[in-house]
Amino acid sequence: MNLVKYAVLLVGFVLPSISFALAPPLRQIDAFKVITVEGEDMPWLVGLPIEELSLAAMLDGVMEPIPFQIDEYNQGGAVYFDGWHVPMAGTANLMDTTDKLLFLFKDAGERKTKRDQYDGELLAEIITRDRDGVERFVYLVRNSRLRSDEQYVRYSAEIGLVETDFYSLRYNNENHLKWDDFRYNNYVGERPLDSMKLRFDTGILTPMTDTELNNDQMIALPTGEIIGPIRTTTQLDFNMYLFGMSIIELSMQIYHYPKYVMYDVRGVIPVLRRKMLVDPSLTMSLDANQLLGAAIRTATGPKAPGVVDGKIDENEQLMIDTPFEGESNWIWVNSKRNLDVLAFVDYLGDFNEPMGLLLEDDLDRADPPEYFPGQQPNIGYHVQSFPMKGFLGFVVSIFLTDGFEGEGEPEKFSVYARTLPELEIRAM
Template structure:
């Protein structure tokens, strides 16, 4: 029998349907705040500014109908990808009057961008419009790059560096480095909060079998690093380091270099590995453990990708035992949440990454030694056990480690979507937009 719903029921259903659509659309828009994410433009994307004196550039955004300068920096980059880093023992000053070149990089923060410019008088007549579209939804964002004799510049600086203590600090974290590796890490909500250090050190432990006979291992203490040069700007700090590793029989690996990037909300550590031959020819059972050895994360929560249980409350023995009973846990990211922040660690997608297997490493054993370390035990140790290195061929392989800190209610899942779906940038002259 056909049943005709009363009119008020149909109206209720219509209201519910509209509400659901609104919620879904809103959640899609709000799902991608990208508060942590930088925007890097190459000079080649702004060809009409090629050869312009960098000191005459200004970047503006419209907020509430008013044009205002936003922080930006231009980093000189050579054709081979090397950054001009003026500070440090191997610092090389760039051009005393640098001009914008195709390989140079202009760094911004996505969340600083604003509305589409309609107030012509507030923007330079020849300004370029930077339009940023989000594949995950949400409104378009805009910035305007202009040239002026006396450019309007923001006085905001997101990154500070103290070379005496080798410490990088922003409103949202503080990192102290020793031998190129973190020995201090703090999340915070403002510079100078003086929160206690959360970690003892970053641990890097490798074990393998050489030619099927000799057991070989090294730790982070076998890595030799030297800070060569750096540059600190309003948006990021770029550091160049050299590395070598102690090998068998007193031998040391060739020296290689890498650049690290420190932004307001995240650390980016690209590193390249060069193998003259495929590792499997001489090595078997290669196992690399990389973790942060925390001093005391009681009260924090642990999260990871494809988690099949509620967030693990660190220090809760029942939950930690449940995790231990799960055995190997494949993951693509891990996160801790506490003290008003959520901090996510992951590896950015690269062609070689799918060849490796990443398992969750979690060890809450403050009374069990895990040398070398300064403070006995781990409370807890959180990171990865990485295997599958034998699948790599000879040649150069690139990996990019990311540590991102956001406000506590920022979803790690949303953050990973943002990482995997970068914004789409269009650059045009303002005359083309009218």
């Protein structure tokens, strides 16, 4: 009898200690997704000092602080920067409905019990549900002295260097539209991506004066940085120069996440300057370095991939000839050497111009500014026209991963890569 009682007591002690292991590990496509909780979804927090808030989760059976950040936004829907010309949407340093709380999906843990103590006052339970319905939990805390020192994104504004556990990217100090170096940690081979290329083609007053501006004439200089453990945001002043004079000035924000980069470009082209431009178009592309044998697929292209081999094959030509259709515009490049690149473009506001694929597959052709000759491949987007007036805005997202093995065809994982788990927030 005593032995039975001992066994029951032992089970009672052991079960709580192993309950944290019940949730299966997340798929790689899910683990580093950035979960965004809108301030408007936690109205009971509005007005609280942001510095008093933090996150915790059950990790290995113990409540621990996890990395997080809260970003304040401007009235235009972008991250707020002091000194920039767009006002803050809420009140500085206080939680507002427009603020956003960020954390990584992989840091959510098991549900805490009443016996699990933690420093500070628990304000909210954030429940995440993955595609299999598995629940994981994060807790929002006030006045806790505990903070995680984990930095998923590390940034040096002085030298323009971004580092994560997966990639590093160094920008040219005189123009953040030029990449001085790019590395992907698990890639097998030399530097896989040479440069990001922008090309703006337009006539000036007449189509007979065709002019091309590239990264030498399009210059983005940082004016501020917000460095957080989940993402780093850089505010840049983006100018296009013709004959040494700025003809277009735009706002650009670059977001660096652990496994992807986003370029957010917004602005209004003055009507008089827009009238000077005849048939303007813009290309945005990544020039890769010797990705021979890589496979290419696009949202509207053929099911069979194009293959990078120094010449445009039949499938690549079909991709070039088939325009993208609205939001269906993903591009997937599988290097077959532990690096996949998955890209998207999202238009903002009423900006909704036709867009096609830019694809060059050439062993020798030079197209400076670049470090390595050849376009192997040079691939990206061609925005084929600009409105005569009004707002211009788009976001280019570049996902970087070892691969999408086990996630099916790109028609599926291109959607799921940007699908966040279901969220439920409960006040405590």
